[in-house]
Amino acid sequence: MTDKKKEFFLWRWLKRGLGVGRKELSFEEEEQIQTPMRAMVSNFVHRKLAMLGLIVFLSIFVFVMIGPKFWPLDLSDQDASLVNLPPSSNMMKVPEAMLKAGVADIAAGNTYGIGTDKNGEIYVWGHSRITDKIDVANIPDEVREADIVSIAAGTDHVVALAEDGEVYVWGNTRLKQDKFGNDMKKAMKAGGEDWEVVQLEASNQFSAIVCSDGNLYLWGNGNMADIKIRSKYEGKIAKVALTENEYISLLKDGTVAYTGYKDKNSPFARVPDELDELTVKDIASTSKTVAAITEDGQIFVWGNATKGENKIPEFASKPVKLYGGRYHYTALLEDGSIVTWGDNKYKQLNVPADIANAGNIERIFVSNYQNYALDTEGKVHTWGLKGFVLGTDGLGRDMLTRIVNGGKVTMTVGAISVIIATILGILFGGIAGYFGGRIDILVMRIAEIVGGLPFIPFAMILSAVIGSRIDPTQRMYLIMVVLGVLSWVPTCRLVRAQILAQREMEYVTAAKAMGIKEGTIVFRHILPNVISLLIVSMTLDFATCMLTESTLSYLGFGIPLPTPTWGNLLNGANNSIVIQQYWWQWVFPAAIFGVCTICINLIGDGLRDALDPKALGR
């Protein structure tokens, strides 16, 4: 058979293992030639629905088992700026119309981008709804009419500067984000030389303006942010960098100073000593750190650097400009290449290869997790957080990551509990079935008690009583054991019934006659004949265990948060706000879990039918 040899050996093994690819056998032949196991498999693969279930289930299985490698889980992860975001991927989708007219300025808020073109038009993209009623895309009419030259985006408000020096604020204005200080109003009214804005900045509920005469004006939510300036710095400020609630200033004499009133205990007030002798050219800030770049190209970072903001890389040439995002810095070097460092959770450090060293970048706009680079041809290159495919939950965590990792936990727990239950079931069933008599009665009475216990309440009380004194990881093992110990009864009954039937068969008599030990007969002779039935019951039990685990977690008595499972992802979804407004937080976990259990049941039904000659119409 030369044909057969050409076939790839693995393929041939697979075919033989599954019992496909050979000619159909009549059922008498089948019974004589095939083992029951192989007969079951070959019957199974001809069932379309069951095979579909198997394929879908295996894909989900592979997805959740390999997925955590790509979407690693960080249990301490939470981000107040990214909560309850709907599925999107348009956070950096700069409108075409704006590119055509020529980009004048771009700013990025938490989840949206906003920009102006050279005609003074404003464009908003991304998720711009801050709350139910507030949407920064609702640009006030007077702003539409004005010629906007510069724009800054805060957490929930936008500040725009018109050509005539007028400043507009919209978005969330409940916390005085639009209440300018008196001196600023005076300066704005006077106009002329005194009111030439050189820098416009916005941060978490407060904003800042630096004028060419060296005056800094801050306004906004003064309860949170430091919005005061010490009078000795008046008229000396060249540039400002805003952190989450504080700010530092670059003075006109080339030094850096903390010019606010919270300088006693602010980490930003501890400016590195080396900077005293050097001239600072530019400053930048992330949410928790500030950085300064000196004339000779040295960079200093201070503040609470927790995400690698202070791990400054080696530069090929002198850095000239520095920009800060939420947890990362982007520097433009003298030769035009771009270097980034800091946190890379949302790929905000991954500069596209075609611009990293191209040297044609004119300006860079960096804020939060987004980077926009404008090249000399007026094209905008972006990198950073595009959006979340499946949205985020109430703590700003990516739903996709949680679903993938939750699936892994749910499946692991389900699989291990099934294994425990099956081992216990085989053990007790085997003992009861083979030895019979008093042992049988005893075992079956125990099984009756365990099987008669109301499952969910009992598992809940076990988890609550024992789980209260152990740590979350141990609690996960506890759940596996509880599920396993409470669900071995059906397997036990099945094994016992099968053994009772098989015990009378000739091969057992033969084995007995040969003097084989009873235990060996049960576990080595009888059990292999029951294995196909066991597989069916294991498949169906797997679905049941997954369901029970997720139900317990849903009720808050299973795997505790923050470890995700498909059950506790839905914990807290039963209120109208989540159901209606944050639909992605329950639809996606519910859908993948539903599909998964349906598939397992399809497989189980298919296997059962494949095993049952009656279902084949014989």
Next chain:
Amino acid sequence: MGKYIAKRIGYMALVFLIVSLLMYSLYNLIPSDPARAELEAQKQGLTPAEYERMYQELRERMGLDDPLLIRYARWMGLWPDVEDQGFNGLLEGNFGYSQFFKQDVIEVIKAPMSNTIFINIFSTILALGITIPLGIYCAVHKGKRIDNGVQVVTMLGYSIPIYIIALIFMFFFCVVWRIFPISGTKTAGAIYASKWEEFIDMLHHITLPVIVMTFASLGGMTRYVRSSMIDALSMDYIRTARAKGLKEKVVIYSHAWRNALLPVVTSIIGWFISIFSGSVIVETTFSLNGMGKLYWTGLNNLDFELVLAIQMFYTVVALMGSLIMDISYGLVDPRVRVDK
């Protein structure tokens, strides 16, 4: 038959004792001190020595220093109390005192118990009313388009966890169409003109939970009825009946259905027990004032006397269920001689 039932009841009592002992010792794993809790209120006005003396006295009076088995027997009502030497336990109707609700457990349980039983019986009747005719119809029309459609829907029904079904129903009925309230058993702050109005309001609140519970149990039961009907219809006596020229109705309902009933009865009772414990999920999801919700609240607040009492209720329901199952076995199928 009578002897058999007596034997079963004796066995049930034994199981009940074992389970309750198990639960009681589990409950005793919790580090809690009722004596200290009771003294907590007076602690301010006492000197340390006085406090210690009163504490020890109270411990003695409560019998906290006795061995576990004696405490268990006392709780159960099989051992005299320290104080008045009377029997005062579970068997005498004293279910304990709820620390969380600051009330006797029996008072706390009354209203939720009636709610739960009402909901469960209501949804059981509803589900049986739908599943039995549907299952028979599908079995008779096996392989037809309607049968396949029903198979798909029931597959969904029993695969999808009940709380996901609840969320989906909530989305459509409470959020999109706003037909039913999303939680609770009565309108907050409502004053009713009559009993009837109160009843209607309650009905309005529990309709959706009942629908969800019914829908969730449709799947399994319909499939069960269908498959046992198919088995019965494939028997030789059906062929005989048809060959005799009997009407199809008679063949189905008189010959096949009676024989298909046996496995159905078994599963109905098992399923009735499971919906009792399954109503924990529905009640918590809909914040219904039922046993399940109470159980959940008790567990979350570590109110273990309450939890223990409800757990006993579930156990009794389960045991009664299995007893009824065994007896009805004999009633439905004369071949099964239970008294043997």
